Amino acid sequence: MNLDIAMNAWGLALVNFVWQGAVVGAVAALLLAVLRGASARWRYAVCAISLLACLGLPLAQCLDLSPADAEFAGELPPLLEQMPALVSAWALGTALMLARLALGLAWVGRTRRRSTPAPAEWQARLDALARRLGLRRPVSLRLLPELDGPIALGTLKPCVLLPAALLTRLPVDLVEALLAHELAHVRRWDYAANLLQSAVEALLFFHPVVWWLSARMRAERELVADEISAELPGNARRLARALHELAELDAPRSAPTIALAARGGNLLGRIERLLAPRPQATGWKLALPALLIAATSFVVQAKSPAPPADAPAPAAQAVAPQAKTPPAQQLKLPVNAKHVAVIDDATGEVLMARDADAVVPIASLTKLLTAMVVLDAKLDPDEKLRITGDDVDTLKHSRSRVRVGTQMTRQTALEMALLVSENRAASALARSFPGGEAGFVKAVNAKVRSLGLTQTRIAEATGLSPDNTSTAKEMAVITAAAARYREIERITSVKKAKATVDGRPRELRNTNRLVGSKGWNIRVSKTGYTEEAGRCLAMRILNGKRPITVVLLDADGSANRLRDAALIRKSLARQRD
Numbered sequence: 001m002n003l004d005i006a007m008n009a010w011g012l013a014l015v016n017f018v019w020q021g022a023v024v025g026a027v028a029a030l031l032l033a034v035l036r037g038a039s040a041r042w043r044y045a046v047c048a049i050s051l052l053a054c055l056g057l058p059l060a061q062c063l064d065l066s067p068a069d070a071e072f073a074g075e076l077p078p079l080l081e082q083m084p085a086l087v088s089a090w091a092l093g094t095a096l097m098l099a100r101l102a103l104g105l106a107w108v109g110r111t112r113r114r115s116t117p118a119p120a121e122w123q124a125r126l127d128a129l130a131r132r133l134g135l136r137r138p139v140s141l142r143l144l145p146e147l148d149g150p151i152a153l154g155t156l157k158p159c160v161l162l163p164a165a166l167l168t169r170l171p172v173d174l175v176e177a178l179l180a181h182e183l184a185h186v187r188r189w190d191y192a193a194n195l196l197q198s199a200v201e202a203l204l205f206f207h208p209v210v211w212w213l214s215a216r217m218r219a220e221r222e223l224v225a226d227e228i229s230a231e232l233p234g235n236a237r238r239l240a241r242a243l244h245e246l247a248e249l250d251a252p253r254s255a256p257t258i259a260l261a262a263r264g265g266n267l268l269g270r271i272e273r274l275l276a277p278r279p280q281a282t283g284w285k286l287a288l289p290a291l292l293i294a295a296t297s298f299v300v301q302a303k304s305p306a307p308p309a310d311a312p313a314p315a316a317q318a319v320a321p322q323a324k325t326p327p328a329q330q331l332k333l334p335v336n337a338k339h340v341a342v343i344d345d346a347t348g349e350v351l352m353a354r355d356a357d358a359v360v361p362i363a364s365l366t367k368l369l370t371a372m373v374v375l376d377a378k379l380d381p382d383e384k385l386r387i388t389g390d391d392v393d394t395l396k397h398s399r400s401r402v403r404v405g406t407q408m409t410r411q412t413a414l415e416m417a418l419l420v421s422e423n424r425a426a427s428a429l430a431r432s433f434p435g436g437e438a439g440f441v442k443a444v445n446a447k448v449r450s451l452g453l454t455q456t457r458i459a460e461a462t463g464l465s466p467d468n469t470s471t472a473k474e475m476a477v478i479t480a481a482a483a484r485y486r487e488i489e490r491i492t493s494v495k496k497a498k499a500t501v502d503g504r505p506r507e508l509r510n511t512n513r514l515v516g517s518k519g520w521n522i523r524v525s526k527t528g529y530t531e532e533a534g535r536c537l538a539m540r541i542l543n544g545k546r547p548i549t550v551v552l553l554d555a556d557g558s559a560n561r562l563r564d565a566a567l568i569r570k571s572l573a574r575q576r577d
Contacts, residue, residue: 006062011083013058014090015147020057024050025209031058032216040223047217048193054210055200097202102568104198108153115142115161122167126160129180132232135187141166141179149246152182155192174242177235190221219372244545244559253343318356333567336560338534341472342568345480356472359455360553363477363528364421365538366463368482371418373444374410374429375485381411383432391427396464396530400424402501412499418491419508421527423462430461437461451481466532475551479538483547485522510540514565523547527561535561543572 018199028050035042087518117123126141140159147163166175185191197214204210230236235459316320331342339360342352351355387406401416402408402424408416410420411507413429416422430440440461448456453474459467482488491497495516496509510516512525528536534554541548550568 003276007087008083009062010058011087013062013084014206016061017054017058017204021054021204021207021209024053024057025212028209028213040220040227044220045216047213050213051200051210051217053212054204054207056185058204085142089490091247093205093230094202101198101202111144111161112153112159114140115144115159115425117141118143122162125172125176125182126179129176129232130183130186133183133187133228135183136535137186139183139186139465150178150182152185152191155195158186158191160186169243170242174245177229177238177242178246180229180232180235181225181239184225185221187228188224190225192223194218201283218327240563241559242395244557244562254506264402306553308466308530331568331571333571335552335564336557337552337564339472339551340564341476341549341551342572343473343476343480343549344546345462345483345540350473351548351572353473356551357455359469359471360465361466361530361533362468362470362475362553363530363533363536364423364463365470365478365526365528365536366458366461366468367417367421367426367528368478368488368524368526368538369444369447369458370426370429370440370461371414371488371491372434372482372485373440373447374414375433376447379410379433381409381414383410384408385410385413385428385432387424387428388431390431391424393423393462393464397466398423404501408501410500412489412501415491415497415508416501417500418488418526419494419510421511423464427460435487436507442529451477452475462526464530466530472553474550475538476549479524479526479540479549479551480547482526483540483549489524493523512537514539514562520569531560537565539565541569543569544576546576548572 010286021546028046030048032043035046068200118126123141126139130139140157140158142161143164144161145164147161150160150162150166152160153156160177160179164181166178172176186457197217201214226239228463229239242564292524317348329348333352335354337354339356339358340352340354341350341356343349346352384407387404387408388403389404392404393400401420408425410429410432413422416425417429430437433440433443437460441459444458444461448458454472456470456478458466459465466502492510492512493515494510496507498505499504499508510525511527512522514520515525522539523542524538524540526538528538534556535552535558536554537550537552539550541550550565552564
């Protein structure tokens with residue numbers, strides 16, 4: 001009988017948690033919206049407290065077997081009849097989730113055993129970083145080749161695992177920045193917190209709010225570790241560069257969620273925050289009333305849904321229309337790129353210009369013109385092209401994803417040239433053009449003249465030659481023209497695609513990592529880089545429903561190029577709102 005009572009009590013607690021969890025989620029969403037400008041530590045605390053509430057509510061109800069509860073249960077005999085099946089299903093699901101957690105712990109143990117101690121000089125660097133971060137516990141540094149980035153493991157005997165390749169592929173200061181991030185996890189006992197969080201996921205696996213809170217908590221945990229490591233002088237910019245280099249490695253995640261990996265969270269968002277920190281205007285004075293509201297909600301067990309997380313605050317609604325930035329006013333932003341043009345394609349207004357008339361190399365932005373000329377010629381997209389020795393880059397000796405002798409259709413070559421900026425594919429497109437490469441060069445410069453451009457010169461199809469030159473303003477015209485080609489828009493506006501090369505499917509990933517990222521609506525995109533041109537980016541984005549062309553030429557590194565783009569997007573969004 002006691003077993004039946006316990007099963008009924010736990011079953012009723014689980015049923016009631018369906019709506020209780022929704023209330024917790026609504027309150028958490030409201031608090032996270034209120035604290036969106038605060039330190040990540042506050043949002044992490046909200047997620048942690050909310051997860052504890054999710055666990056505590058069903059446990060508290062199950063233990064509170066009052067007569068009123070028994071009377072209420074007696075009014076629901078059909079539901080009570082289903083309690084054994086419901087609890088059994090919960091137990092099975094929990095067992096599977098705990099097994100998943102056990103596999104993660106087994107991976108941790110096996111990984112530590114297979115790793116090897118790092119060289120003494122690197123252990124000394126880690127120890128020095130730990131002292132600077134105020135970490136008293138000893139932390140060992142170990143190497144494991146197959147990892148895709150640094151990870152922190154262990155609670156009582158913490159260690160940081162590092163891919164051996166990073167010691168040779170990244171500069172010392174960037175590796176130290178990544179190690180500081182992992183040491184921040186160790187200082188905060190994040191491994192233990194993550195383990196408890198995984199246990200809550202296993203026990204309450206059936207509720208989507210638990211998974212949402214848990215995912216948000218992991219994302220905020222990475223931001224907190226970034227904030228702590230960025231407290232070291234100059235480390236914010238170094239960590240941003242290091243994270244970008246990790247993203248460029250494009251390696252698959254090899255660690256389970258129980259491990260604290262430097263690649264965790266939204267890498268692009270983390271880089272933006274490190275390079276352009278947001279003002280933290282929201283502090284404890286604003287958080288305290290919000291927490292009191294949450295406590296009151298639980299006391300009265302309010303069943304009404306909270307306002308959505310993205311609902312505007314009353315103060316924001318009261319802002320007078322004249323406070324908005326006039327569309328004609330140019331943006332004044334501290335961008336890194338030496339040549340910038342931001343154009344409102346709907347009105348033709350120049351929203352931002354920085355040395356936008358200087359004639360400079362444009363690197364692989366050339367491939368937008370290459371694609372337009374190939375599409376204008378209406379050549380057979382299914383015709384097979386073969387990569388030959390003539391397509392090999394003897395100027396820059398750039399790497400290639402395709403070998404000499406590789407066969408692909410003209411359509412695949414077009415996709416590879418635009419999506420992954422494959423130089424040999426672009427060369428094959430020009431070589432197979434009517435009249436060969438000379439015919440291509442003649443056609444592409446005729447295309448330039450038809451667009452009314454006077455400062456753009458194209459010598460070949462890939463952009464490797466520094467003789468391919470234009471200005472930021474004229475590249476904006478070229479990008480807007482490329483946006484009128486549905487095929488170019490289709491190819492360049494996706495994060496990844498499948499293509500057939502030598503009869504085998506191959507995954508292609510967009511070189512512009514902003515495509516597909518949260519908050520971005522990119523319709524046309526192309527990146528470029530040579531030593532002469534620097535880091536370049538041309539894209540058309542939608543600011544609400546308005547098409548905007550953004551051109552960045554000669555940025556100092558990919559991380560700064562991403563930061564510039566993010567600053568422009570945020571400023572445009574503020575104008576729109």
